[in-house]
Amino acid sequence: MELVGNIYFIIFLPLISSLFCYLSFKKSISFGIVFFCLSSIFLFLLNISKEVFFYEKLFVNPVSKIFPSIALDFKIDIISLIFLLLIICVKIICLIFFCQKVKNKPFQKAFYAIYLVNVFGLVGALLSSNLLNLLIFLEIYSLSFIAILLMIKNQNLLTKTIEYFYRSSSSFLILLLCFFVFFFAFNSFNLSQISINSSLILQENSKFLIAVFILIFSSIFLKLIPFNIYLAILKTPKLSAQYLLPDIILTKSILLIFLAMKFYSFFSFNGSFFDDNFVVLAFIILAILFSFNCSYRVFFQKKAKSIAINLVFINISIIFLVISTHEFYTYRLLLFYLLNFVITTLAIFGLINFVKTLKVSPKFINILVIVTVLITLNLGFIANIYFAYSLLSFNFKSIILPALLFSIIAQFMANINLAKSLLLELSFKKIPKSEISKPQFFWHNLNYIFLIFLALLNFIFIYFLPILNENSLKFSAYLLTNVI
Amino acid sequence: MIDKYQIFIFLIAVIPVANIFFVKIKSDNLNLCRNFNLLFPKLFCFILFGISLLQGEKTITVEFFRFFSLNSFAFSITKLSLIFLTFLGLFWLVFSIYAQKLLSILVINSKFYDYFLLIILTLCFLFLSKNLITILVFYQILVIIFHFFSSDFLYKKDNKNLTFFTLLFFLQTIFLFLAIIITLKILGKSNFDQVPSLLNKLTTSKFLPLLFLYLSTSFLLIIAPFYLFYQKIKLNPIFIFTVFFLLYAVSNCYILFKVFIDVFDVFSFSLRFLEDYFIFFEGVALFNIIISSLFLIFSNNFKSSFFYFFLQQLSFAFFCTFLFLIYKIDKLFLPFLSFSISFILLFFCISNIALYFENNLQNKIKNESKIFSLNIKKNMVLLFLAILSIAKIFPSISLFEGFFILKIIREESLILSAIICFIGFVSIIIFAIKIIYLFPHCKNNQKTINTNLRNFNSGLAFIISPLLVLFILVLSPILLIYF
Numbered sequence: 001m002e003l004v005g006n007i008y009f010i011i012f013l014p015l016i017s018s019l020f021c022y023l024s025f026k027k028s029i030s031f032g033i034v035f036f037c038l039s040s041i042f043l044f045l046l047n048i049s050k051e052v053f054f055y056e057k058l059f060v061n062p063v064s065k066i067f068p069s070i071a072l073d074f075k076i077d078i079i080s081l082i083f084l085l086l087i088i089c090v091k092i093i094c095l096i097f098f099c100q101k102v103k104n105k106p107f108q109k110a111f112y113a114i115y116l117v118n119v120f121g122l123v124g125a126l127l128s129s130n131l132l133n134l135l136i137f138l139e140i141y142s143l144s145f146i147a148i149l150l151m152i153k154n155q156n157l158l159t160k161t162i163e164y165f166y167r168s169s170s171s172f173l174i175l176l177l178c179f180f181v182f183f184f185a186f187n188s189f190n191l192s193q194i195s196i197n198s199s200l201i202l203q204e205n206s207k208f209l210i211a212v213f214i215l216i217f218s219s220i221f222l223k224l225i226p227f228n229i230y231l232a233i234l235k236t237p238k239l240s241a242q243y244l245l246p247d248i249i250l251t252k253s254i255l256l257i258f259l260a261m262k263f264y265s266f267f268s269f270n271g272s273f274f275d276d277n278f279v280v281l282a283f284i285i286l287a288i289l290f291s292f293n294c295s296y297r298v299f300f301q302k303k304a305k306s307i308a309i310n311l312v313f314i315n316i317s318i319i320f321l322v323i324s325t326h327e328f329y330t331y332r333l334l335l336f337y338l339l340n341f342v343i344t345t346l347a348i349f350g351l352i353n354f355v356k357t358l359k360v361s362p363k364f365i366n367i368l369v370i371v372t373v374l375i376t377l378n379l380g381f382i383a384n385i386y387f388a389y390s391l392l393s394f395n396f397k398s399i400i401l402p403a404l405l406f407s408i409i410a411q412f413m414a415n416i417n418l419a420k421s422l423l424l425e426l427s428f429k430k431i432p433k434s435e436i437s438k439p440q441f442f443w444h445n446l447n448y449i450f451l452i453f454l455a456l457l458n459f460i461f462i463y464f465l466p467i468l469n470e471n472s473l474k475f476s477a478y479l480l481t482n483v484i
Numbered sequence: 485m486i487d488k489y490q491i492f493i494f495l496i497a498v499i500p501v502a503n504i505f506f507v508k509i510k511s512d513n514l515n516l517c518r519n520f521n522l523l524f525p526k527l528f529c530f531i532l533f534g535i536s537l538l539q540g541e542k543t544i545t546v547e548f549f550r551f552f553s554l555n556s557f558a559f560s561i562t563k564l565s566l567i568f569l570t571f572l573g574l575f576w577l578v579f580s581i582y583a584q585k586l587l588s589i590l591v592i593n594s595k596f597y598d599y600f601l602l603i604i605l606t607l608c609f610l611f612l613s614k615n616l617i618t619i620l621v622f623y624q625i626l627v628i629i630f631h632f633f634s635s636d637f638l639y640k641k642d643n644k645n646l647t648f649f650t651l652l653f654f655l656q657t658i659f660l661f662l663a664i665i666i667t668l669k670i671l672g673k674s675n676f677d678q679v680p681s682l683l684n685k686l687t688t689s690k691f692l693p694l695l696f697l698y699l700s701t702s703f704l705l706i707i708a709p710f711y712l713f714y715q716k717i718k719l720n721p722i723f724i725f726t727v728f729f730l731l732y733a734v735s736n737c738y739i740l741f742k743v744f745i746d747v748f749d750v751f752s753f754s755l756r757f758l759e760d761y762f763i764f765f766e767g768v769a770l771f772n773i774i775i776s777s778l779f780l781i782f783s784n785n786f787k788s789s790f791f792y793f794f795l796q797q798l799s800f801a802f803f804c805t806f807l808f809l810i811y812k813i814d815k816l817f818l819p820f821l822s823f824s825i826s827f828i829l830l831f832f833c834i835s836n837i838a839l840y841f842e843n844n845l846q847n848k849i850k851n852e853s854k855i856f857s858l859n860i861k862k863n864m865v866l867l868f869l870a871i872l873s874i875a876k877i878f879p880s881i882s883l884f885e886g887f888f889i890l891k892i893i894r895e896e897s898l899i900l901s902a903i904i905c906f907i908g909f910v911s912i913i914i915f916a917i918k919i920i921y922l923f924p925h926c927k928n929n930q931k932t933i934n935t936n937l938r939n940f941n942s943g944l945a946f947i948i949s950p951l952l953v954l955f956i957l958v959l960s961p962i963l964l965i966y967f
Contacts, residue, residue, distance in 0.1 A: 385617065388665045408661075409654050416631055416650065 018116035030112040042088045052081050075129030078478050083258050094247035101240040118144040131179040131189045142168045152241045160232040171219035224256040234305050246349040287324040288403045291317035295410030304421040308348045311414045315341040329390045331476035333383045340380035492535050499528045500605040525577040558614040565611045599633045616664045627653045659701040766900040769803035777911040793915050800908050811892045822882035826873035875912045
């Protein structure tokens with residue numbers, strides 16, 4: 001019962017604290033409330049994690065018997081726990097980054113309140129074990145996202161957000177339709193009930209599920225890859241928007257990966273749905289096309305931020321390649337790729353924002369060293385070796401290998417172009433030494449330490465490899481054996 | 485527990501880092517910086533000397549961590565790595581002594597020295613790395629540093645060539661990546677000390693493509709920097725290019741030897757495979773040499789003829805390594821070392837002479853020439869020495885190589901390889917005649933110098949070239965002791 005209470009606490013704490021945040025009479029309190037809420041969620045998740053790793057799956061559905069069970073139907077398992085931990089970490093780091101930029105602005109209270117609603121939507125979407133629940137939480141998340149975008153007050157961004165609103169609402173309708181199809185096919189909205197009923201479906205009736213598969217994936221892509229909005233944020237001159245970008249990109253893409261994994265494992269688990277390996281082959285081809293598109297686009301970028309966004313997409317495409325293989329050995333690498341993805345994107349955006357705030361060009365070519373360390377000595381490098389290693393098995397799955405190699409080259413080029421553009425930007429910032437005041441010089445040195453720490457973060461994680469390795473075994477085993 | 489020998493490994497890695505750090509902190513005080521730059525390479529050589537005394541027969545290893553229960557990120561000192569480290573240490577020492585004057589003259593400032601130290605640091609790690617995965621990591625770092633290096637100094641505004649150049653580099657890394665993965669797939673491990681070699685596990689039909697992959701990577705690795713030379717690039721200070729070429733080529737040679745020793749297990753390789761198929765290798769080498777020598781004869785441009793000459797000698801060096809693999813396994817490293825040293829010497833000399841001709845045209849560099857005592861006679865003597873060392877005649881380390889090759893050919897009565905050696909010798913004479921013909925021709929017609937020899941324009945090259953003679957004299961007894 002204690003555990004159930006913990007899960008409810010995690011889900012509803014952001015909602016309640018957002019109310020408090022909006023009603024708080026002092027502006028300075030609101031940041032404290034948000035930080036307290038996020039850190040307490042993180043601590044509670046750590047508290048649960050031992051039990052979750054032991055039991056693998058925990059249900060909280062007190063009213064599941066009622067037809068159609070909409071509310072209070074939750075589940076926590078290994079996958080959702082790991083994704084939640086990642087998302088909360090990202091949220092906390094990004095909050096610390098842009099708290100300075102929001103300070104003493106008129107919309108400060110409202111911003112923090114909506115930020116917490118955004119967290120509420122994310123947590124609900126990750127923990128819900130019911131299709132209708134999932135839809136509602138996704139909609140809460142996307143609406144709060146739009147609200148945050150509107151606060152930036154940029155004309156170009158406004159038009160783009162309205163376009164995004166149309167897209168997200170249309171994808172919502174498609175998802176609703178698909179979930180009703182699920183309801184008529186399996187006689188339930190509850191995911192655990194669906195997984196039980198899925199073995200009863202006839203071979204002849206299963207063909208319409210292909211359409212459902214395609215529709216679900218297309219709608220998820222529509223909803224969670226708003227490429228136009230990222231580009232529009234890049235063009236805004238305001239710094240607060242620039243600091244928001246890593247948060248938006250990371251949360252969106254983590255949610256995307258989570259949903260894709262969930263539905264893909266459901267469709268590819270049961271061979272009785274379709275003919276042999278049809279879904280696997282289709283998904284592999286889609287993933288290869290996606291990765292080729294992403295990595296091809298990188299070669300023509302020259303500005304630092306657009307390169308960084310494209311790098312994020314390359315990372316996502318590699319993760320999709322891993323997901324599409326549907327094997328035990330490759331699924332172990334998902335954890336490594338996810339960690340690498342989050343750390344590198346945070347580090348790269350931190351680097352870019354750091355360079356923009358610098359007023360003096362550094363003495364040494366430190367940035368170059370940092371970028372090299374970022375590229376080579378990370379978790380992604382080790383994972384790349386083992387991904388290629390497992391692909392050399394002479395299956396039809398080994399057609400992924402060229403896509404992987406191409407994306408590796410693209411990553412190299414993107415990293416080098418990024419470093420080059422940063423160095424070019426630094427070369428314009430030259431002030432003679434006598435003009436530098438003392439506090440500026442202090443910041444100059446402090447920033448170095450911060451940068452080196454960011455770069456070494458990837459390297460530090462390699463030392464936890466044995467722990468990661470043990471957990472990745474359980475992770476992949478759970479993914480392969482459980483439907484949704 | 486940390487062994488007392490293992491501390492040495494950390495010390496080797498720490499010294500370049502300390503040099504960078506101290507120089508950056510005390511960048512205002514030029515004298516102190518100069519002293520630091522002189523101190524650290526000496527320390528490096530001293531520590532290497534200590535290791536070579538203490539080590540004896542056993543290999544020292546340090547393992548940082550394991551991943552996936554298959555591989556580890558580890559460093560070790562072996563005989564091979566010690567040879568390459570001594571080469572690196574001597575080079576660093578020599579360079580640090582002579583770069584002081586030059587860096588004070590040239591406007592390129594200390595940025596070049598930063599790059600140089602970074603390259604030396606990564607090379608240290610590369611030579612110390614125990615298995616192929618660690619080699620791959622440090623090789624990628626090296627490639628990235630070289631890219632920035634070339635973008636800063638070689639291709640300043642030439643973006644098209646630069647992208648092609650980097651793509652070549654990445655192709656190599658991809659080739660190496662694939663080769664390593666395939667070996668991992670076959671062996672199951674990348675730490676080779678406990679695992680039987682590839683040859684015991686494979687038939688020759690499966691084994692040949694892997695060998696081809698490795699050889700093609702090594703060939704690409706060595707040819708890529710030379711492509712840069714061959715293209716029409718303005719190489720303002722040539723010493724940058726020479727440092728680049730030298731260190732990069734040495735690193736690639738190390739990778740090649742590491743693969744031959746660890747993956748293919750040299751002894752069983754020569755016993756089971758090469759003795760039957762040696763004629764095939766001979767045929768390939770003969771074909772290469774004949775074609776390249778034909779190109780050498782009919783090429784009008786001096787630069788292109790130099791390129792074909794390089795290609796020919798490279799294929800000859802490959803052939804010699806195979807020859808030594810079968811018949812004289814103790815002296816396996818000789819051909820590549822002699823090839824690299826003598827070719828760098830030749831390269832320096834030619835670039836110096838090119839600079840001399842340019843000096844006559846431009847009086848601006850005359851001040852420089854006084855400092856380096858640029859003299860055509862000395863250079864010609866050095867050039868003569870270089871050609872002698874390529875032709876494997878006294879006084880050079882490659883004399884031993886030539887001696888052993890002749891001995892093998894006579895004992896085993898190999899006709900094809902005798903023909904190959906003869907053609908190689910003749911082509912060297914042709915090349916020498918071309919050089920002699922070219923320089924007086926240049927004096928009369930000054931415009932042709934600009935078109936032909938501007939790219940040979942040199943700076944520090946002249947300084948390093950006498951040192952390389954010193955290398956040959958100093959290294960030869962050391963190498964003889966090692967072998």
